[in-house]
Amino acid sequence: xxxxxxxxxxxxxxxxxxxxxxxxxxxxxxxxxxxxxxxxxxxxxxxxxxxxxxxxxxxxxxxxxxxxxxxxxxxxxxxxxxxxxxxxxxxxxxxxxxxxxxxxxxxxxxxxxxxxxxxxxxxxxxxxxxxxxxxxxxxxxxxxxxxxxxxxxxxxxxxxxxxxxxxxxxxxxxxxxxxxxxxxxxxxxxxxxxxxxxxxxxxxxxxxxxxxxxxxxxxxxxxxxxxxxxxxxxxxxxxxxxxxxxxxxxxxxxxxxxxxxxxxxxxxxxxxxxxxxxxxxxxxxxxxxxxxxxxxxxxxxxxxxxxxxxxxxxxxxxxxxxxxxxxxxxxxxxxxxxxxxxxxxxxxxxxxxxxxxxxxxxxxxxxxxxxxxxxxxxxxxxxxxxxxxxxxxxxxxxxxxx
Amino acid sequence: xxxxxxxxxxxxxxxxxxxxxxxxxxxxxxxxxxxxxxxxxxxxxxxxxxxxxxxxxxxxxxxxxxxxxxxxxxxxxxxxxxxxxxxxxxxxxxxxxxxxxxxxxxxxxxxxxxxxxxxxxxxxxxxxxxxxxxxxxxxxxxxxxxxxxxxxxxxxxxxxxxxxxxxxxxxxxxxxxxxxxxxxxxxxxxxxxxxxxxxxxxxxxxxxxxxxxxxxxxxxxxxxxxxxxxxxxxxxxxxxxxxxxxxxxxxxxxxxxxxxxxxxxxxxxxxxxxxxxxxxxxxxxxxxxxxxxxxxxxxxxxxxxxxxxxxxxxxxxxxxxxxxxxxxxxxxxxxxxxxxxxxxxxxxxxxxxxxxxxxxxxxxxxxxxxxxxxxxxxxxxxxxxxxxxxxxxxxxxxxxxx
Numbered sequence: 168x169x170x171x172x173x174x175x176x177x178x179x180x181x182x183x184x185x186x187x188x189x190x191x192x193x194x195x196x197x198x199x200x201x202x203x204x205x206x207x208x209x210x211x212x213x214x215x216x217x218x219x220x221x222x223x224x225x226x227x228x229x230x231x232x233x234x235x236x237x238x239x240x241x242x243x244x245x246x247x248x249x250x251x252x253x254x255x256x257x258x259x260x261x262x263x264x265x266x267x268x269x270x271x272x273x274x275x276x277x278x279x280x281x282x283x284x285x286x287x288x289x290x291x292x293x294x295x296x297x298x299x300x301x302x303x304x305x306x307x308x309x310x311x312x313x314x315x316x317x318x319x320x321x322x323x324x325x326x327x328x329x330x331x332x333x334x335x336x337x338x339x340x341x342x343x344x345x346x347x348x349x350x351x352x353x354x355x356x357x358x359x360x361x362x363x364x365x366x367x368x369x370x371x372x373x374x375x376x377x378x379x380x381x382x383x384x385x386x387x388x389x390x391x392x393x394x395x396x397x398x399x400x401x402x403x404x405x406x407x408x409x410x411x412x413x414x415x416x417x418x419x420x421x422x423x424x425x426x427x428x429x430x431x432x433x434x435x436x437x438x439x440x441x442x443x444x445x446x447x448x449x450x451x452x453x454x455x456x457x458x459x460x461x462x463x464x465x466x467x468x469x470x471x472x473x474x475x476x477x478x479x480x481x482x483x484x485x486x487x488x489x490x491x492x493x494x495x496x497x498x499x500x501x502x503x504x505x506x507x508x509x510x511x512x513x514x515x516x517x518x519x520x521x522x523x524x525x526x527x528x529x530x531x532x533x534x535x536x537x538x539x540x541x542x543x544x545x546x547x548x549x550x551x552x553x554x555x556x557x558x559x560x561x562x563x564x565x566x567x568x569x
Numbered sequence: 570x571x572x573x574x575x576x577x578x579x580x581x582x583x584x585x586x587x588x589x590x591x592x593x594x595x596x597x598x599x600x601x602x603x604x605x606x607x608x609x610x611x612x613x614x615x616x617x618x619x620x621x622x623x624x625x626x627x628x629x630x631x632x633x634x635x636x637x638x639x640x641x642x643x644x645x646x647x648x649x650x651x652x653x654x655x656x657x658x659x660x661x662x663x664x665x666x667x668x669x670x671x672x673x674x675x676x677x678x679x680x681x682x683x684x685x686x687x688x689x690x691x692x693x694x695x696x697x698x699x700x701x702x703x704x705x706x707x708x709x710x711x712x713x714x715x716x717x718x719x720x721x722x723x724x725x726x727x728x729x730x731x732x733x734x735x736x737x738x739x740x741x742x743x744x745x746x747x748x749x750x751x752x753x754x755x756x757x758x759x760x761x762x763x764x765x766x767x768x769x770x771x772x773x774x775x776x777x778x779x780x781x782x783x784x785x786x787x788x789x790x791x792x793x794x795x796x797x798x799x800x801x802x803x804x805x806x807x808x809x810x811x812x813x814x815x816x817x818x819x820x821x822x823x824x825x826x827x828x829x830x831x832x833x834x835x836x837x838x839x840x841x842x843x844x845x846x847x848x849x850x851x852x853x854x855x856x857x858x859x860x861x862x863x864x865x866x867x868x869x870x871x872x873x874x875x876x877x878x879x880x881x882x883x884x885x886x887x888x889x890x891x892x893x894x895x896x897x898x899x900x901x902x903x904x905x906x907x908x909x910x911x912x913x914x915x916x917x918x919x920x921x922x923x924x925x926x927x928x929x930x931x932x933x934x935x936x937x938x939x940x941x942x943x944x945x946x947x948x949x950x951x952x953x954x955x956x957x958x959x960x961x962x963x964x965x966x967x968x969x970x971x
Binding site for chain 2: 176177178179180181182183184185186187188190192194195197198201203204205206207208209210211212213215216217218221224227228231244245246247248249251252276279280283284372374380381382402403404405406407424425426427428429430431432434435437438441444447448503509514
């Protein structure tokens with residue numbers, strides 16, 4: 168028997184042929200055919216002059232998406248959680264006090280990030296499904312005037328609630344603190360103006376309203392955030408995320424090798440952003456708002472209740488209460504099996520209690536909404552909770568016409 | 570003037586059309602057409618049952634590539650440097666002594682990783698281009714019996730030198746230490762037997778001899794390494810890299826959401842590994858060795874001298890001295906411009922002194938070698954250092970026939 172046979176038989180698997188789903192969960196969203204095609208373009212080197220030119224375009228396209236002139240704007244080579252950690256690891260020094268707002272899962276992750284970076288988190292809690300309360304943030308600053316940072320989630324992916332990023336950043340500024348903002352779900356799906364609102368470190372993800380493949384995290388840092396990073400007393404604890412090193416690759420004429428960039432995923436992100444620029448960012452925001460109204464009308468016609476109240480409801484992430492006596496897992500399995508439709512389950516304390524319907528980027532289309540209403544009405548009716556698809560369609564169409 | 574115009578004009582860029590290069594640098598290597606095609610398959614959710622089945626196949630395929638039965642074998646969702654940091658952040662606790670071997674750039678990065686994780690690095694230096702000296706490692710353990718880890722690079726991408734991973738791991742075992750091994754360039758390009766050699770934590774990259782797109786880092790951990798991670802006294806400093814959390818997604822029946830996996834890149838990795846299994850890992854090692862002999866014969870016919878002596882020369886990464894009076898940057902630019910051929914520059918102290926020719930994965934093909942010899946002979950001759958392409962071809966063909 169050879170060593171090979173001892174260790175592990177030679178596996179014999181076929182190429183993977185994924186089913187063709189419609190993605191209406193909290194991300195990934197559907198990729199446009201143009202974006203999928205871009206992923207398959209021939210790989211070139213990460214220091215190739217042609218690639219470097221594309222990097223420059225990418226940065227300009229991201230500045231447009233974020234509505235910023237920040238020089239330090241680029242996609243981190245990792246999922247959104249790496250973008251998050253990049254912000255915290257670079258801006259938090261051991262012993263720093265950080266006010267962290269928690270009104271869902273992702274605010275909780277921010278606390279973990281602060282603590283692992285050696286910071287002290289002062290937690291401002293709000294009910295899941297509600298926005299962050301600016302008054303509580305103001306009180307937290309008054310009680311902790313030494314706080315150097317305010318961290319909050321602009322669009323809570325676990326609940327579908329938007330918070331008032333502009334108001335929160337204004338409070339931080341009054342107390343001399345910088346802001347770290349999670350814009351994973353908000354970027355390109357609803358109004359986000361990094362410069363006008365004075366946000367300092369903002370991270371997002373490629374797989375939500377940008378409708379690119381997951382694995383990239385666009386970030387942007389204000390000049391004040393950059394100055395603080397450059398004035399750090401202690402080394403950033405992560406070598407990979409240390410912006411003082413990454414900058415030599417993404418933001419200097421030298422293009423010093425730091426790590427091998429995820430070339431093909433970056434082709435995809437470039438193509439997503441080119442499409443966003445073609446549509447226009449304000450038109451993209453308006454499309455999400457308009458189609459949210461369509462989905463909402465259909466849901467209301469089926470007596471589905473939203474978790475988040477207006478005006479804090481995110482158009483791109485619609486969270487509804489699961490009706491009584493409906494089996495969550497069974498229903499989602501039916502949608503997937505019978506309609507190839509993916510929707511999102513609840514997270515944390517909301518598990519089993521809510522569904523999350525994403526209308527993100529290329530997934531935010533009329534056809535997807537009609538499929539969703541049809542599939543949901545069918546599955547609910549099968550579970551003994553009759554839902555009227557005709558009424559839902561009619562309501563949805565009327566909402567679109569308004 | 571609208572806010573949009575104030576901030577940033579709407580960019581107007583075309584889709585990116587990369588040139589079609591032949592990649593013979595230190596990675597990325599050429600992707601096979603099958604692998605490129607896999608990247609463009611429709612994105613599905615990271616918790617989709619179809620995706621979860623593919624993850625299981627991926628793990629089995631990676632175990633085969635690593636020649637291991639380690640349960641904890643999966644691709645980290647980030648470039649090789651994230652795989653590296655995942656190993657160090659999980660295995661090093663503050664105050665731990667780690668013996669780190671440095672015979673090139675990537676050993677140096679290991680030192681950075683140890684220190685940023687709060688460890689104490691005992692450095693064993695060897696000349697760049699030479700393998701790690703086992704005697705020095707033995708001496709370092711004798712002088713530092715408290716050392717808990719030995720870290721070394723199996724295949725130094727900056728020099729093209731292989732080290733004797735089996736012998737080094739045996740020393741560590743005798744002193745009760747675990748090993749962290751950089752196999753970024755070695756995996757699938759030359760013999761690597763994780764179980765037979767007793768390696769504990771091994772990380773690699775997707776873009777070298779696996780010929781997938783960059784951005785994924787296959788890792789494998791022995792049961793002893795896993796036990797040490799689970800017995801840690803302190804929290805892993807990175808939330809994203811904390812294996813105690815990642816495991817719930819990659820290695821448990823629950824498949825708890827941790828982060829959104831880079832779906833399409835993972836399609837590509839699966840396809841690369843299916844091709845590797847079809848060829849057979851030992852056949853892949855043999856192909857790299859055989860075509861290295863072909864390239865070497867051609868280079869020797871052109872009087873190009875290798876940096877690394879046999880038997881430590883890596884077949885998949887061929888480093889040669891730049892001949893006197895040849896302009897490094899000009900020549901590489903000519904190769905890229907006139908032949909669409911990318912080769913690698915020297916790194917660190919070897920910058921301007923060596924070229925690195927990768928023969929990795931799908932790039933390790935006869936046609937690439939012939940193009941490389943032709944291009945190099947032409948460019949050298951243009952720079953006033955005549956090189957005989959005919960002689961090089963003849964020598965290369967003879968080497969292949971032997």
